[in-house]
Amino acid sequence: MNPASAASPAQTRVLAPVRSVTFRDAAIRNAAAIVIGSLFVAACAQISIPLWFTPVPITLQPFAVLLLGLLLSPEIAAAALAAYLVEGAVGLPVFTPHSPSGLLHLLGPTGGYLLSYPFVAALTAWLRRRFANPGFVASLAAAATGSLVILLCGAAWFAVLTHRPVSAILTLSILPFLPGDILKVASAAGIATGMRRFRRS
Numbered sequence: 001m002n003p004a005s006a007a008s009p010a011q012t013r014v015l016a017p018v019r020s021v022t023f024r025d026a027a028i029r030n031a032a033a034i035v036i037g038s039l040f041v042a043a044c045a046q047i048s049i050p051l052w053f054t055p056v057p058i059t060l061q062p063f064a065v066l067l068l069g070l071l072l073s074p075e076i077a078a079a080a081l082a083a084y085l086v087e088g089a090v091g092l093p094v095f096t097p098h099s100p101s102g103l104l105h106l107l108g109p110t111g112g113y114l115l116s117y118p119f120v121a122a123l124t125a126w127l128r129r130r131f132a133n134p135g136f137v138a139s140l141a142a143a144a145t146g147s148l149v150i151l152l153c154g155a156a157w158f159a160v161l162t163h164r165p166v167s168a169i170l171t172l173s174i175l176p177f178l179p180g181d182i183l184k185v186a187s188a189a190g191i192a193t194g195m196r197r198f199r200r201s
Contacts, residue, residue, distance in 0.1 A: 030076055037068045037080030038087060041117075042094035050098045054172040055109040056158070059096050062150050063184035065117045066143040069124025070192035077121035085114060112157020113150055120146045120153075139189035147181045 044060035051057060069077045088094045091102045095114075099105050106114055124146035131138035155173040158164075164172070 030079075033072060033076050034080045034083050037072065037077070038084040038094075040064050040068070041081065041084045042087065042092075045094060045096050048096040048098055051176060054176065055099075056113070056154070056173055056177070057096055057098055057110075058177065058180055060184070061096075061113075061117075062147060062181060063188055065121050065150070066124055066146050066185060066188040067192060069121040069146055070128055070139050070143060070188055071195065072121075072125060074122040074125040074129075077125045078118040081118040081121045085117065088114075109158055109161055110154065111161075113154035115157070116150050116153035120149050123149065136189055136193040139192050140185065143185040143188045147185050151177065151181065 041061060041064040044064040047060045049058040065081060068080055071077075072080065084094060085106070088101070089103055089106060093101060095101060095105045096110075099108060099110065105111070124142045127142035127145055128134050128138050131141075151174050155169050158173040159166075159169045162169075162172075
């Protein structure tokens with residue numbers, strides 16, 4: 001009898017629990033990342049500055065979305081942001097404190113920004129991984145693209161709700177947020193790059 005073939009069933013019995021534990025640990029880590037990610041976005045949403053000329057406030061939510069996209073896989077990043085939206089839709093105080101909670105918030109003037117978050121998180125993660133050298137420049141480009149998509153989705157939703165001309169849409173939903181978004185993009189790219197280098201060291 002071939003000794004190698006005789007050892008095969010034993011090896012299978014030994015390796016099967018190892019694979020099971022690895023899968024379970026990965027599932028736990030992914031679930032934890034989703035929950036922690038959604039809570040991180042909720043915390044950033046509380047840092048909000050209302051503007052007198054537009055119903056859209058300045059918040060740190062886009063920064064959180066971009067950072068999660070740069071740190072997590074596309075699937076986990078999208079799931080974290082989807083969980084965040086579900087938490088807000090059921091009435092948990094995870095949205096900005098200057099507007100209604102629950103579905104009213106999602107259907108309000110900032111709904112376009114919010115509903116873009118899962119897609120943008122996944123897109124940012126996917127774009128960063130497309131670069132041969134996913135360092136700061138790659139993270140910056142991915143985050144900048146994600147930020148632009150957030151603004152465009154928010155402006156499109158705002159235009160549908162208000163029926164304002166294009167000039168007014170730009171003034172109320174895009175232009176006031178560009179300087180802050182540049183800082184958020186650069187900060188998210190810098191933090192993500194630093195965290196990856198720290199983990200490799």
